[in-house]
Amino acid sequence: MLTRLRARGFKSLIDVELTLPQLTVLFGPNAAGKSNIIEAAQLLSAVTTRLTLADAFDGFTIRGNPLEAFAFPAGGLPALLERSRAGLTLEADLALGEETLRYRVGIQMRPESGSLTVDDEYLTRLDRHGVPKHGALIEPDDGHLVVRRSARGRPVSEQLGYNYTLISDRRLSGERYEHIERCRREFEQWRVYYLDPRVNMRAPRPPREVRDIGVLGQDIAPYLHRLQVEHPEPFAAVKRTLSALIPGIRNLEVELDEKRGLLDIAIEQEGRRVSSRIVSEGTLRVLAVCAIAANPWTHGLVAFEEPENGVHPRRLELLAQLLKSIAIDQGRQLIVTTHSPLFCAAMLRLTAGCREQMAMLNVQRDARGTTVKQIEFADSLFESGELAEGFSSQTADGIFEGLILRGILDE
Ligand SMILES: Nc1ncnc2c1ncn2[C@@H]1O[C@H](COP(=O)(O)OP(=O)(O)O)[C@@H](O)[C@H]1O
Numbered sequence: 448m449l450t451r452l453r454a455r456g457f458k459s460l461i462d463v464e465l466t467l468p469q470l471t472v473l474f475g476p477n478a479a480g481k482s483n484i485i486e487a488a489q490l491l492s493a494v495t496t497r498l499t500l501a502d503a504f505d506g507f508t509i510r511g512n513p514l515e516a517f518a519f520p521a522g523g524l525p526a527l528l529e530r531s532r533a534g535l536t537l538e539a540d541l542a543l544g545e546e547t548l549r550y551r552v553g554i555q556m557r558p559e560s561g562s563l564t565v566d567d568e569y570l571t572r573l574d575r576h577g578v579p580k581h582g583a584l585i586e587p588d589d590g591h592l593v594v595r596r597s598a599r600g601r602p603v604s605e606q607l608g609y610n611y612t613l614i615s616d617r618r619l620s621g622e623r624y625e626h627i628e629r630c631r632r633e634f635e636q637w638r639v640y641y642l643d644p645r646v647n648m649r650a651p652r653p654p655r656e657v658r659d660i661g662v663l664g665q666d667i668a669p670y671l672h673r674l675q676v677e678h679p680e681p682f683a684a685v686k687r688t689l690s691a692l693i694p695g696i697r698n699l700e701v702e703l704d705e706k707r708g709l710l711d712i713a714i715e716q717e718g719r720r721v722s723s724r725i726v727s728e729g730t731l732r733v734l735a736v737c738a739i740a741a742n743p744w745t746h747g748l749v750a751f752e753e754p755e756n757g758v759h760p761r762r763l764e765l766l767a768q769l770l771k772s773i774a775i776d777q778g779r780q781l782i783v784t785t786h787s788p789l790f791c792a793a794m795l796r797l798t799a800g801c802r803e804q805m806a807m808l809n810v811q812r813d814a815r816g817t818t819v820k821q822i823e824f825a826d827s828l829f830e831s832g833e834l835a836e837g838f839s840s841q842t843a844d845g846i847f848e849g850l851i852l853r854g855i856l857d858e
């Protein structure tokens with residue numbers, strides 16, 4: 448479980464630190480940096496599990512080019528391109544069973560050549576008070592990295608400046624590198640989703656060995672197919688939950704087109720069979736949330752962008768219940784971003800009995816970059832007025848946020 452995240456020099460996160468319980472809701476106006484916070488976690492997971500930094504910065508991980516992951520100086524991208532180096536640092540505290548580990552990685556890019564290297568890496572155990580224990584497992588020292596294999600083993604020295612992290616190096620596994628391996632396994636479990644029901648979730652796919660719907664939801668058909676074949680019970684749960692969230696839905700099946708060898712999701716809605724090619728975006732999104740909730744293969748942190756999108760306001764409460772059950776009942780750590788005051792209100796109502804397991808973090812942006820403020824709701828200080836304020840931005844587009852809140856404009 449991720450209990451603390453700090454990002455420095457990553458996009459709009461100049462220096463942002465947050466404490467995370469079982470369920471975290473990040474809310475705030477547009478362009479405040481909510482997605483950037485989730486991307487920071489995703490990038491951290493990628494740099495600690497992919498083969499190289501280049502792989503981690505590539506493709507589905509984060510939006511934009513690798514260089515755009517580094518915070519722009521005052522002159523924006525052109526000013527960054529003129530620098531000889533750009534750097535970012537990601538740091539996380541991980542509660543793993545009885546132990547808490549702290550991991551930090553610094554990444555440097557040369558804008559001119561595009562090269563990416565590790566310029567800082569640190570792993571240590573923390574004591575009960577959150578203070579690093581003596582003898583870090585990985586720590587920088589005079590241009591090198593010192594790696595301690597076990598409590599008493601002799602340290603080995605590794606070079607700094609590789610194009611991969613030591614955590615991602617599978618050679619550092621087994622008993623002697625127990626903490627490194629545990630740390631890597633934790634990062635491997637993290638899942639971040641930016642569901643794309645417009646294109647990717649509709650594309651026909653063949654059956655495949657997948658254990659997840661994929662970052663964009665692109666593998667939802669092979670995933671549900673595998674679930675249907677190998678784990679009928681969670682599959683039945685997906686079906687039940689989907690029809691509870693969207694009235695009129697009676698059945699869900701994943702069919703194999705034997706001529707083309709491709710899978711198609713068929714949903715029976717109001718007595719008609721509808722293919723996932725034409726089903727509504729809202730239905731696909733809800734289906735994805737149900738599919739993630741039922742995943743029998745992974746159990747680590749899950750982060751969603753705006754799960755409320757495309758869901759009818761009257762159904763928000765049910766969606767909020769589903770998310771709460773993922774986080775609190777199933778014990779799968781959850782982070783969601785939202786720009787829906789209604790969704791926040793529903794989340795708040797539902798978590799009244801378990802507030803210590805939940806955080807509402809208001810994400811805002813000032814001249815320096817993204818800021819995060821924890822909302823205190825211990826003694827019902829957290830009134831709807833404060834919620835509304837949390838959604839309005841201090842900049843000019845606050846005008847529009849206000850209109851959205853009052854229901855005058857659509858998002
Ligand atoms: N490399 C960067 N340096 C500084 N700011 C950035 C960088 N990349 C993106 N941003 C800023 O981040 C903002 C988008 O943040 P995002 O997390 O998508 O907002 P939200 O999800 O809250 O709507 C953009 O307004 C953009 O200005």
Ligand SMILES: [Mg+2]
Binds near residue numbers: 482752784
């Ligand atoms: Mg966003």
